Structures are given as structure tokens and as C-alpha cells.
Amino acid sequence: MSDDDPLLLRNQLCFPLYACSRQVIRGYTPLLEKLDLTYTQYVVLMVLWEEGSVNVKTLGERLFLDSGTLSPLLKGMEKKGFIVRERSEEDSRVVIVSVTDKGNGLRSDAEKIHSDMASCLPLDKEEAATLYRLLYKILGRSL
Amino acid sequence: MSDDDPLLLRNQLCFPLYACSRQVIRGYTPLLEKLDLTYTQYVVLMVLWEEGSVNVKTLGERLFLDSGTLSPLLKGMEKKGFIVRERSEEDSRVVIVSVTDKGNGLRSDAEKIHSDMASCLPLDKEEAATLYRLLYKILGRSL
DNA sequence: TTAGAATCAGTTGTATACAATTAAATTATA
């Protein structure tokens, strides 16, 4: 087995991507727990803080998640009072998700968590910008 | 809400990290399925192809996974005949995981899968090296 | 205009992740 063997864990790009993603989320978890949020619920709220309301399909496109993940997730968030769900009037296949006052109330706490996490990141501004660009290049989205 | 609001999904670094990791693993999944492997089982095998044998603790350190994930995972891999597990003679708290001939037999197929996936990555060599370096910088490991 | 195709959210089944706890074994120390 040579040092440049592509099947060595240390020669693979997908592994640090996988490990790093989990490590960062593990960092968020105990902080978000104080707000009764998981990481996935947090990213749902970020879309809703921006949009106010959004249907499940659009939410899935924004988050790269399907209804198999979102349906039970949103059900739980509704139960906790962070969001409400209602069928669209025009097209009853569509479910519209909206943030509640309680959900909006978490925004300032989330800002604090984000800045705490950001200050832990051992990258300078330029490195962070580069990482951001490369990740979105793989994701295949300019935005 | 201003464009540089840190709580906008598009201004966060952790979100593309999370989404990108899942996207790449989603790419691997149907290919690995042909070998009766999941992505996590695949990375376990990569360690074993390199080491032959390794205990659960070390495996967890290499993969950033704990026994809560590894124990049931290894149990399933043993059932499928890819690995064997045995208690250490010297310290019976320790479980040593070893790859079987059947597990080693997957290696050449895995090489093909890796090269297929690598050729899909829309990054040039230098970009891939940069991404690799930044991810390991966050993971806090030189290797 | 109406049958078939497509869309949308939800459900089902499987496989992680991970915090917290447990149980067994080993190590350290009073």
C-alpha cells in the first residue's frame, strides 16, 4: 500500500468533509439545546426568519432535504410552537410553513450562538471565504 | 434584515459544510449499495484496509465516532462477514476489529467507486488540496 | 374532457449520530 493510495482515509476529501460537518454540528448542539432546538430545526428557522413563510418543497430545496426528513421535523417544531403549518388555498397539495412569534423570539439568542461559534473557528476571514466558495462550488449553486 | 445578516443561511459557513457532506455521501450511497456497504461502513473498511486490525477506541478516534455509533455498526458488519470482533487477550475491556478476506475482497471495487466519485468533483487539483487543508484545519489535526 | 402523468407532502423502513448511562475490567492510590 503506497502513501498516495486513494483508499487511504487521509487521501480522501469526502472523509474530512463528513467528519468536519459532524464536528461543527456537535459544537452547535449543546448551545442550541438551551433553546430547545436541534441543528436541523435551527436551519429551518433560519429560512423562516428570512422568508416568514415558505412551502415544504421550497424549504427542501433551500436545505437540500426531502419531505421524508422535513415532514416529521416540522411536525415536531409545530408541536413546540415555533412554526405553524397550513394547506395552501390555491393548491391543496402544498403545505405552507410559517414562523410564529415564539419562533421569532429565538432569533436574538441564535445570533449570540452563531457569533460564539464563529469565534471558535480557527480560520481567518480569507480562509473562511475560500472554504465557503469551494463548498458551494461542489453544491453546484452560485449563491 | 441586511444582506450581511449572520443568520442568513447564505452567510453561514456551517450550512454548506453540512449540505455538502450529505450531498457527497448521497453520491456514494447507490454505488456502495452494490457492495452491500453504507458510507459509514465504507470508512470503517478504509481504516481496516490500512491497518488490518484496530480496536474500537482507536477506530473511533480515526473516524471521530463513538461506541454508540460504532458498536451496532460493527455488529452489522460482522454479521455480513466483512469483519470479525474479538476481545483482547491482554485487556478484556478492549475489542479488536479485524478485516476478513471477504472484507478485503471489496477493496478493488471500492477503488473504482472512489475514482468514479473523484471524477465527478467539480474542483481542480489545487482547489481540492485547499479544501482538504481547510477542513483538516477545522478538525484540528495535521494529518 | 377525461384518463394518464406529474406534483406534493406524508409514511415506512433502515441506518446512522450522539448524549447519557451502564457494566465489566483495569489502574491508581490511600
Add this chain to the structure above:
DNA sequence: TATAATTTAATTGTATACAACTGATTCTAA
């Protein structure tokens, strides 16, 4: 050396992810 502290893997409980499928609704084209 006997006991407390530590280590190691397994277990428990909760929350995703996601492929495959389902059921209801809407669209579309002959």
C-alpha cells in the same frame, strides 16, 4: 491490598437522513 477512579465497549433513547412508496390533488394532452 482493598477501594476508588478510570477506561472501554455496549446499551438506551432521541433525532435525523434518505430511499421507496402512498394518497391526494393538479396538470396535460389526446
